[in-house]
Amino acid sequence: xxxxxxxxxxxxxxxxxxxxxxxxxxxxxxxxxxxxxxxxxxxxxxxxxxxxxxxxxxxxxxxxxxxxxxxxxxxxxxxxxxxxxxxxxxxxxxxxxxxxxxxxxxxxxxxxxxxxxxxxxxxxxxxxxxxxxxxxxxxxxxxxxxxxxxxxxxxxxxxxxxxxxxxxxxxxxxxxxxxxxxxx
Numbered sequence: 001x002x003x004x005x006x007x008x009x010x011x012x013x014x015x016x017x018x019x020x021x022x023x024x025x026x027x028x029x030x031x032x033x034x035x036x037x038x039x040x041x042x043x044x045x046x047x048x049x050x051x052x053x054x055x056x057x058x059x060x061x062x063x064x065x066x067x068x069x070x071x072x073x074x075x076x077x078x079x080x081x082x083x084x085x086x087x088x089x090x091x092x093x094x095x096x097x098x099x100x101x102x103x104x105x106x107x108x109x110x111x112x113x114x115x116x117x118x119x120x121x122x123x124x125x126x127x128x129x130x131x132x133x134x135x136x137x138x139x140x141x142x143x144x145x146x147x148x149x150x151x152x153x154x155x156x157x158x159x160x161x162x163x164x165x166x167x168x169x170x171x172x173x174x175x176x177x178x179x180x181x182x183x184x
Contacts, residue, residue: 037134039099039126042109042116047099047126049134050159054141057159058097065162065181067098067174069123070135070152073107073115077168078151082119084171085153088178089123095182098123101131103150157181 035051048059058066069085071078082100089098100123102112112125139148142164153169155162155177163177 037130037137038128039101039130039134040128041124041126042112045124047124049099051137051141052159055159055161056138056141056154056156058099058156061097062158063095064157065092065096065178066156067096068134068138068152068154068156069098069100070103070138070148070154071100071150072102072104073111074104075150079115079119080168081151081153082115082121084169084174086120086122087171088175091175092178092182096178100125101135102127103132103135105132155181 037049037051039047039049041047050057050059056066056068058064067085067088069078069081071081073079085098085100089096100121102125104111107127109127112127115121116125135152138154139145139152141161142152142154144152144166149166152164152166153174154164155174162181165174
């Protein structure tokens with residue numbers, strides 16, 4: 001009888017400790033947050049982006065068109081796009097949110113601020129540890145491959161994909177998709 005009780009206690013203790021392993025807790029946390037990205041803008045405001053299906057939803061931006069501009073500060077077409085995106089942000093300020101996501105690892109805020117000032121990037125620029133993960137996830141959903149060209153501008157409204165553009169693009173083409181999404 002004593003052997004049965006001891007064996008049962010050992011087995012129960014083993015299962016309990018395995019079930020509470022910190023590795024399992026880390027995996028559970030990763031699973032819960034795998035589709036959520038917290039982005040921090042240069043002004044330290046935080047934006048929460050959630051992947052829903054094949055689209056991306058920006059918390060608090062219901063009814064607005066979201067453009068994720070995947071770029072690098074050293075990229076000439078990205079620099080040219082900044083002026084066009086700023087113009088669109090100003091024109092559609094109540095209906096459009098543009099978030100510039102730098103793919104440069106560990107870029108300093110000061111370097112992004114220099115980019116903003118030099119190329120008149122008046123829209124939101126984010127510098128977060130999740131930048132690259134979000135950019136890669138967006139690009140993966142667009143089926144552009146692991147080594148993708150930049151800039152990439154991906155448009156969404158209420159978590160639904162609208163269109164995307166790669167490289168230097170005319171402002172009017174982006175604006176046309178914004179108008180269609182807003183039904184204007």
